[in-house]
Amino acid sequence: QQQVKQSPQSLIVQKGGISIINCAYENTAFDYFPWYQQFPGKGPALLIAIRPDVSEKKEGRFTISFNKSAKQFSLHIMDSQPGDSATYFCAATIGSSNYKLTFGKGTLLTVNP
Amino acid sequence: GAVVSQHPSRVICKSGTSVKIECRSLDFQATTMFWYRQFPKQSLMLMATSNEGSKATYEQGVEKDKFLINHASLTLSTLTVTSAHPEDSSFYICSASRMPRPYEQYFGPGTRLTVT
Numbered sequence: 001q002q003q004v005k006q007s008p009q010s011l012i013v014q015k016g017g018i019s020i021i022n023c024a025y026e027n028t029a030f031d032y033f034p035w036y037q038q039f040p041g042k043g044p045a046l047l048i049a050i051r052p053d054v055s056e057k058k059e060g061r062f063t064i065s066f067n068k069s070a071k072q073f074s075l076h077i078m079d080s081q082p083g084d085s086a087t088y089f090c091a092a093t094i095g096s097s098n099y100k101l102t103f104g105k106g107t108l109l110t111v112n113p
Numbered sequence: 114g115a116v117v118s119q120h121p122s123r124v125i126c127k128s129g130t131s132v133k134i135e136c137r138s139l140d141f142q143a144t145t146m147f148w149y150r151q152f153p154k155q156s157l158m159l160m161a162t163s164n165e166g167s168k169a170t171y172e173q174g175v176e177k178d179k180f181l182i183n184h185a186s187l188t189l190s191t192l193t194v195t196s197a198h199p200e201d202s203s204f205y206i207c208s209a210s211r212m213p214r215p216y217e218q219y220f221g222p223g224t225r226l227t228v229t
Contacts, residue, residue, distance in 0.1 A: 044206070
């Protein structure tokens with residue numbers, strides 16, 4: 001059973017545009033929601049993360065919006081650049097589970113120059 | 114900080130042989146290490162969780178006798194794929210977490226295993 005649903009599966013954005021990736025979760029016990037960026041043949045890198053007591057977190061061009069009542073969170077990439085082209089994974093974890101991550105299926109982002 | 118390395122980055126082995134993959138936290142002591150496998154264009158699947166000095170906890174469906182995990186120190190964990198078969202070919206990635214932020218996982222660069 002997939003506990004974190006991610007959409008879209010792929011996304012094409014023009015340079016300078018806004019990329020938006022959405023995730024929805026089912027387990028209300030999740031208490032930490034990170035986003036990872038992965039380039040081909042590399043391991044994922046932590047991009048930004050949020051806790052459910054905060055509705056928004058911004059770091060540079062990356063923003064997480066969190067809607068606890070809807071059990072949804074999203075990643076916004078402002079002023080998207082070709083170098084942002086990668087696969088993005090949302091994830092969720094519970095402290096009581098030894099912080100095991102449950103990943104979404106990923107979104108392949110392509111930013112055209 | 115929080116750099117995780119893996120060795121080797123690529124390995125090719127023959128069917129029936131065993132292969133060991135090392136995961137090291139280079140600049141921190143890892144309280145917990147995780148092992149994942151990832152098939153092409155798919156998400157990461159957690160295989161097991163290990164704490165230093167303790168037996169690894171395997172996810173449902175992962176054969177513990179086939180995927181041996183040893184977490185001998187706070188900076189080193191190893192994954193041994195025993196009697197490898199072509200279907201074990203995959204991208205294996207480890208991650209590590211540390212105190213006081215155990216919820217943050219730092220991933221290694223991955224190991225591409227090809228079994229011929």
